[in-house]
Amino acid sequence: MTEKERLELAEILFPNIDKTREYYEEMYPERELPEGAMVTRYGPSPTGSVHLGNLFSAFCDMVYARQSNGVFFLRIEDTDQKRAVEGGIENITGVLKGFDITPTEGYGFGGEYGPYQQSERTEIYQTYVKDLIIKGFAYPCFMKEEEIEQIREEQEINKVQIGIYGMYAVDRDLSLEEVKEKLANKEEYVIRLKSPGNSNKQIEIVDLIKGKMRLPERNLDDVLLKKDGTPTYHFAHVIDDHLMHTTHVIRGDEWVSSLPLHIQLFELLGFTPPKYAHIAPITIKDSETGAIRKLSKRKDPWAGAKFYEESGIPIEALHLYLATIANTNFEEWYLNNQDKTIEDFEFSFDKQAIGGTSFDEAKLTNLCRTYFSRKNGEEVYNETLFYTEKFDKEYNKLLKENKEDMIQFLSIEKDGPRPRKDIAKYSDVKEEFSYAIDSMFQGENYSKYEGDKTYDISLIRSYVEELDLNVSNEEWFQQTKEFAVAHGYAASPKDYKKNPENYKGHVGDVCEAIRVMITGRTKSPDLFSIMKILGKRRIKERIDLWENFNHRS
RNA sequence: GGCGAGUUGGUGAAGUGGCUUAACACACUGCCCUUUCACGGCAGCAUUCACGGAUUCGAAUUCCGUACUCGUCACCA
Numbered sequence: 001m002t003e004k005e006r007l008e009l010a011e012i013l014f015p016n017i018d019k020t021r022e023y024y025e026e027m028y029p030e031r032e033l034p035e036g037a038m039v040t041r042y043g044p045s046p047t048g049s050v051h052l053g054n055l056f057s058a059f060c061d062m063v064y065a066r067q068s069n070g071v072f073f074l075r076i077e078d079t080d081q082k083r084a085v086e087g088g089i090e091n092i093t094g095v096l097k098g099f100d101i102t103p104t105e106g107y108g109f110g111g112e113y114g115p116y117q118q119s120e121r122t123e124i125y126q127t128y129v130k131d132l133i134i135k136g137f138a139y140p141c142f143m144k145e146e147e148i149e150q151i152r153e154e155q156e157i158n159k160v161q162i163g164i165y166g167m168y169a170v171d172r173d174l175s176l177e178e179v180k181e182k183l184a185n186k187e188e189y190v191i192r193l194k195s196p197g198n199s200n201k202q203i204e205i206v207d208l209i210k211g212k213m214r215l216p217e218r219n220l221d222d223v224l225l226k227k228d229g230t231p232t233y234h235f236a237h238v239i240d241d242h243l244m245h246t247t248h249v250i251r252g253d254e255w256v257s258s259l260p261l262h263i264q265l266f267e268l269l270g271f272t273p274p275k276y277a278h279i280a281p282i283t284i285k286d287s288e289t290g291a292i293r294k295l296s297k298r299k300d301p302w303a304g305a306k307f308y309e310e311s312g313i314p315i316e317a318l319h320l321y322l323a324t325i326a327n328t329n330f331e332e333w334y335l336n337n338q339d340k341t342i343e344d345f346e347f348s349f350d351k352q353a354i355g356g357t358s359f360d361e362a363k364l365t366n367l368c369r370t371y372f373s374r375k376n377g378e379e380v381y382n383e384t385l386f387y388t389e390k391f392d393k394e395y396n397k398l399l400k401e402n403k404e405d406m407i408q409f410l411s412i413e414k415d416g417p418r419p420r421k422d423i424a425k426y427s428d429v430k431e432e433f434s435y436a437i438d439s440m441f442q443g444e445n446y447s448k449y450e451g452d453k454t455y456d457i458s459l460i461r462s463y464v465e466e467l468d469l470n471v472s473n474e475e476w477f478q479q480t481k482e483f484a485v486a487h488g489y490a491a492s493p494k495d496y497k498k499n500p501e502n503y504k505g506h507v508g509d510v511c512e513a514i515r516v517m518i519t520g521r522t523k524s525p526d527l528f529s530i531m532k533i534l535g536k537r538r539i540k541e542r543i544d545l546w547e548n549f550n551h552r553s
Numbered sequence: 554g555g556c557g558a559g560u561u562g563g564u565g566a567a568g569u570g571g572c573u574u575a576a577c578a579c580a581c582u583g584c585c586c587u588u589u590c591a592c593g594g595c596a597g598c599a600u601u602c603a604c605g606g607a608u609u610c611g612a613a614u615u616c617c618g619u620a621c622u623c624g625u626c627a628c629c630a
Contacts, residue, residue: 045630080629190628226628233630257625332577355559363579418592511588523590
């Protein structure tokens with residue numbers, strides 16, 4: 001086709017497109033940003049619930065943009081209406097907010113480079129396609145599905161490259177008359193790229209994470225515009241990331257094989273391609289088969305973003321975990337810089353794992369424990385209150401009614417250099433501090449106590465009579481020791497171990513009896529602190545409770 | 554099948570030719586501390602980096618081959 005014919009063809013195909021590329025280039029000028037600022041983007045499809053892997057890539061986008069004073073924008077990639085799910089977009093923005101991964105721009109966040117929803121940008125894509133047709137880099141292809149399938153089979157038999165290219169691209173060189181005729185017959189068509197590539201040649205691509213890669217040049221006539229006039233991912237990516245001035249494309253590594261196409265498209269359109277960073281998927285070793293596979297929403301509860309919120313895993317702890325898988329040196333840095341936060345860490349692409357990252361649940365749990373141990377009682381109280389507001393209304397009410405007590409209990413052993421690590425998630429508070437709320441304690445009684453020891457109730461009663469709660473922890477323990485000795489117990493476990501026959505037990509046994517009676521558990525934070533908060537009256541009530549409970553059973 | 558990437562202890566992993574008799578963390582085990590549980594301290598936990606070959610005075614690190622794993626080969630993203 002001559003240039004004149006291509007011009008005519010473009011007008012026939014896109015009569016309603018009256019803008020030019022220059023129009024859009026002018027509309028979306030270069031961003032004015034500081035030197036080295038990265039512009040990243042998260043481009044989810046609203047096709048269902050958000051996966052941990054999506055969250056991870058969004059997290060990376062955020063972190064790199066933030067540390068370089070750049071821009072992190074959200075773009076909804078909804079070019080496939082067949083897969084769209086009702087409420088999908090709201091779900092995405094909701095999850096991002098919930099996880100404190102907040103774009104600085106984009107769908108629902110404002111910005112000058114919108115619309116940030118691909119289904120709203122059809123005209124833009126078509127403008128550029130029209131331009132490609134005029135330049136002879138694209139053409140309408142009328143091939144039917146069956147036809148393509150047949151070619152594919154033939155290619156498989158002949159063991160040649162599969163796809164539409166070269167001699168298989170039968171509509172590549174249709175004359176204007178032929179196109180007009182098919183159009184008149186209302187034949188459906190897609191717009192394909194007229195690829196100038198040669199698959200025997202290789203191109204070298206530098207990926208920020210994976211390093212240098214040699215890939216064959218793309219020689220396939222890929223689809224640019226689908227039958228319904230909407231773009232494919234590849235085309236939309238190139239147009240959008242150019243117009244939105246993305247500097248760093250961070251995405252899953254399932255895209256590396258289409259990289260040559262993307263590069264080719266950028267070149268053909270006369271754009272400078274962005275830098276690419278392809279991240280490996282988060283994997284897991286299947287507990288049954290032992291095979292390494294992608295995290296699956298069906299099999300692994302922690303694959304879905306909802307899981308973290310529901311089970312009460314603090315967002316900040318999850319960020320910590322995402323940071324440790326994002327940069328392999330983060331974990332050690334964080335450990336050595338306890339006073340710093342994620343924002344103080346400088347992430348870099350070359351510290352990012354090239355192979356698949358395995359999900360390590362134990363490590364996440366540990367991170368959570370560390371997180372909680374660094375929070376004071378009031379913070380834990382407030383955050384737990386927030387969590388239960390949504391997921392445990394009943395307990396939420398109790399927490400509010402017992403605020404003063406709760407904060408005191410949650411503050412035990414918090415001020416020292418060795419804070420306790422007994423909470424891993426908000427939902428643990430209820431169980432770990434089950435003794436903190438009277439009404440709950442009475443309700444549950446001692447049914448969860450699994451020990452089989454019997455304790456000397458009258459001994460503990462007389463202990464409580466003598467008990468002085470207005471002394472220091474050291475004095476209290478000294479007095480407890482004296483009490484123990486006076487009643488035939490050893491003052492220390494060591495004494496007891498030396499001559500067990502001389503004693504009924506040791507101080508620890510006395511303390512255990514008290515602990516079990518007033519908390520219903522064999523382990524708890526500092527006993528004296530608990531007794532102080534409880535006060536004598538409530539301690540006595542609980543001993544009565546224990547007695548009644550034991551008599552019944 | 555083609556193309557690309559990966560393969561280091563129970564786990565996550567550091568490591569880019571000599572400083573590695575393989576860091577760090579988690580888990581686990583033992584001991585210590587201790588009123589319980591934790592926390593903390595000490596010690597143990599890969600003589601070896603998928604396998605085979607090559608280069609080199611020297612390789613987990615470079616090269617070739619094999620195996621396995623993952624990704625991709627749509628008018629889905």
